[in-house]
Structure formats: C-alpha cells, structure tokens
Amino acid sequence: MEFPFDVNALFPERITVLDHNLTAGRKALGRQDPQQQIATVIDELGKASAKAQQLAAPITTAVKLQTNRHHLYLLKEGESNGGKGVVVGFLKVGYKKLFLLDQQGVHVETEPLCVLDFFVTENLQRHGYGLELFSFMLQHKRVEPVRMAYDRPSAKFLSFLGKHYGLKDCVPQVNNFVVFDGFFRDKSAVQLRKALPKKPEGEIKPYSLTEREVVREEQRALPWPFARPTAPPLSPPLSLSSPYSRSLSVDSSPSRGPFRGSPAPGPYRSQTPHSQYIENMNCRARRTSSLNRSQISFH
Incomplete structure (x- = not known):
C-alpha cells in the first residue's frame, strides 16, 4: 500500500511495533514521529x-489502538515506490x-494473547510476508501459536495456521474466538481457571435459619421497658453476734471499716426492712432469755 509521504522515514525498521502512543521504535531523522x-x-x-473480510466497519483504527493496550506489528517494503517504501501489512494482538x-x-x-486483526495487501500475498510478520510477533511475545486465541479468523487465515503451524483441530466455542487442540493442556501457560457456577435464583435470605430462630426467641421476650428481672433470693439473716458478720463485712466492702454492732442512734440513722427484722429478732431473743430466767428462779 503506497502513501504520498516517505514510509521509510516514518518507519525506520522493516517491522515496526506500535502501541497506544502511536510512536515507532526509533526516532526518524532525530525528530519526533508525526503521529x-x-x-x-x-x-x-x-x-x-475490513473490506477483505467483508466486515461492516473496520476493527482496527488509530483511535481504537490509542484507547487499548494492544500491539500492532507493521511490515514495510522499503525499496518500492521510488525508494519511499510501501506498507505490506499488519498484525494486531x-x-x-x-x-x-x-x-x-x-x-x-x-x-x-489473541490475534485481533491480520492483513496483507492482496497483490503481495503468497510471498512469505504473512509468515515473516507472524513469526516476528511470536518471537517478540514469546508465545506459541497453540496458546493463542483467534478472533473471527478467515478461511485464508485458518489455512495459513494449518499449513505453517499444524493447527487444524479446533475446540468449538460459542463466541467468535477460535482455539485449537492443545490450548487447555498446560493451564499455567494460559492462566486458566474454572468459572464459578451461577447461583440459582430464588428467595433472598438475609440471614440463616439459626439466626432467625434467635430472632424469634428475642421477639417472644418482652422489650426492655416491660421486662421484670427476677430478684435474687434473699440470704438468711445473720445475727449481730455471728462470728461471720465481721469477716463478711470486711471482704465485701474493703473501703468501709469492720462491723462494730448496731449503728449509732441519731436523726441520721436509716431504718431498712432488713435492719428492722434483725432488731425484732434481737428483742424476741432478749424476752425469751429473761422469761427462762424467771421460770428457773420460780422453781
């Protein structure tokens, strides 16, 4: 394919590798590459x-190359077109x-790694240019043809792969890509992993059965304002003369002093039900002891 400008000055190498920057491998004549x-x-x-493959629109454009992490290998023939050179074809992966x-x-x-587009001008086909371009890409990417996938390969491209690389037995796919027998042999080479099966659609369960049982148990109980906590059982009263009263008082309340009998009388004495109960028991004990002494003196 001829162009009005100098192809040799634009692409110094026989095969130029282009990426999203649209720059050649070397600077042409010490100046910036005219993008x-x-x-x-x-x-x-x-x-x-696209015309050769009978496609509705081109799949390779400069804009698409700039917006994707693809590599385009461009092959030229430098001696043609009066020394300006011609572009033979390209390969995009x-x-x-x-x-x-x-x-x-x-x-x-x-x-x-996928072959996305491959083209050699029709008047230069069957001259070995396609094989030269494809072999250069394999060496540059360090990949084997059987480890690659091919996007919508034409009948000519399939014949090319079978003739030069022995790729004939393909594994049927439901998309436009073609892979050959041997692609799945070494899983580490192509970074394979099995796709997880989709979960069957059904009722959405926000929590498990065990959690729902716990929620039901909580719903059966009364809420906080109406819940009546059970009072702890009352301990048996201790008399004032019990040997354990002093130790219990010291252990249970370190900040207070030891129990020294009944509290001092005065206007600040507090009468609790428990203290009244102890005082009544002491009064009964004194009356019983005095009654026993009177009976003994009577007899």
Whole structure:
C-alpha cells in the first residue's frame, strides 16, 4: 500500500511495533514521529482489512489502538515506490479475558494473547510476508501459536495456521474466538481457571435459619421497658453476734471499716426492712432469755 509521504522515514525498521502512543521504535531523522501520518497509515490498513473480510466497519483504527493496550506489528517494503517504501501489512494482538469451553464442555475463564486483526495487501500475498510478520510477533511475545486465541479468523487465515503451524483441530466455542487442540493442556501457560457456577435464583435470605430462630426467641421476650428481672433470693439473716458478720463485712466492702454492732442512734440513722427484722429478732431473743430466767428462779 503506497502513501504520498516517505514510509521509510516514518518507519525506520522493516517491522515496526506500535502501541497506544502511536510512536515507532526509533526516532526518524532525530525528530519526533508525526503521529498524524502514522494514524493515516493505520486507518487505511484497517479499512482494507475490513473490506477483505467483508466486515461492516473496520476493527482496527488509530483511535481504537490509542484507547487499548494492544500491539500492532507493521511490515514495510522499503525499496518500492521510488525508494519511499510501501506498507505490506499488519498484525494486531492483545490480551482478552475470555470464557471458553474445553474439550469436556466446561466453562473456563482465561486471558490469553489473541490475534485481533491480520492483513496483507492482496497483490503481495503468497510471498512469505504473512509468515515473516507472524513469526516476528511470536518471537517478540514469546508465545506459541497453540496458546493463542483467534478472533473471527478467515478461511485464508485458518489455512495459513494449518499449513505453517499444524493447527487444524479446533475446540468449538460459542463466541467468535477460535482455539485449537492443545490450548487447555498446560493451564499455567494460559492462566486458566474454572468459572464459578451461577447461583440459582430464588428467595433472598438475609440471614440463616439459626439466626432467625434467635430472632424469634428475642421477639417472644418482652422489650426492655416491660421486662421484670427476677430478684435474687434473699440470704438468711445473720445475727449481730455471728462470728461471720465481721469477716463478711470486711471482704465485701474493703473501703468501709469492720462491723462494730448496731449503728449509732441519731436523726441520721436509716431504718431498712432488713435492719428492722434483725432488731425484732434481737428483742424476741432478749424476752425469751429473761422469761427462762424467771421460770428457773420460780422453781
């Protein structure tokens, strides 16, 4: 494919690797690469490739290359067109996350290197340019053809892969990509992992059965303002002369002094039901002891 500008000055190398920056591997004549001319070459090659594959729109454009992490390998023939050179063809590759079917029909998630577009001008086909371009890409990416996926390959491309690389037995897929027998053999090479099965749609359960039982038990109980906590059982009263009264008082209340009998009389003495009960018991004990002494003196 010829262009009005000097292709050799634009692409110093025989095969130039372009990325999203649209810059050649070396600077042409010590100046910046004219990106507008490079974009023109990419757009014209994309249109020719779409026409050859009978596509409605080009799948390779300069804008798409700038917005994706793809690599485009461009091959030129420098001696043609009066020394200005011509562009022979291009090959575009990139990594894609795919859901593929293996030989057993199991869905597998993988992200292999994919051939996205491949084109050689019609008047220069069957001259070895396609094989030169494809072999350069394999060496640059350090990948085997069987480890790659191919996006909508044409009949000519499939024949090319079978003739030069022995790729003939493909694994059927439901998408536009083609992989061949041997793609799933070494799972570490293509970074495979089985896709998780989708959960069956059904009733949404916000919590488990055990948690729901706990909620039901809590709902049966009265809420806080109406709940009546059970009072702890009353301990048996201790008499004032009990040997344990002193120790209990010291252990249970370290900040207070030891119990020294009944509290001092006065206006600040507090009468609790428990203290009144102890005082009544003491009064009964004194009356009983005095009654016993009177009976003994009577007899």
